[in-house]
Amino acid sequence: MNAVPQGKKFALIQDLMSNGYNIVLLCRLAQVSRSGFYKWMKRQTFISPKQREDEWIVNSKSNNFFKGCKAILNRRHIA
Structure with a gap:
């Protein structure tokens, strides 16, 4: 079972x-x-500040992108 990544092993164990x-x-x-399994479980529920x-x-980039697309489409529609 060494070829299987630890994360997958832990998910199976949890299930x-x-x-x-x-x-x-x-x-x-x-x-x-x-102990490794319990640490993995703890990381699954904790969202780090970086995450x-x-x-x-x-989210902000995608929102800005869609707002920009909408503005371009509105300008083209008005013109």
Whole structure:
């Protein structure tokens, strides 16, 4: 199971754990540490300031792009 990325292993473990499987056994089978799994779970719920900033930039750029397109289309329609 070493060819599978750790993130995918952790996602599978999380899914199986929610179905009642033992976390110790799942981590042992996937050859990952429990502490690594719990750190991964914590990162999945935490949004870092950098991630928030990136989202804001993407949203503001796309909004500005569409506003610019709308303004161009309105000018062409009026002219």
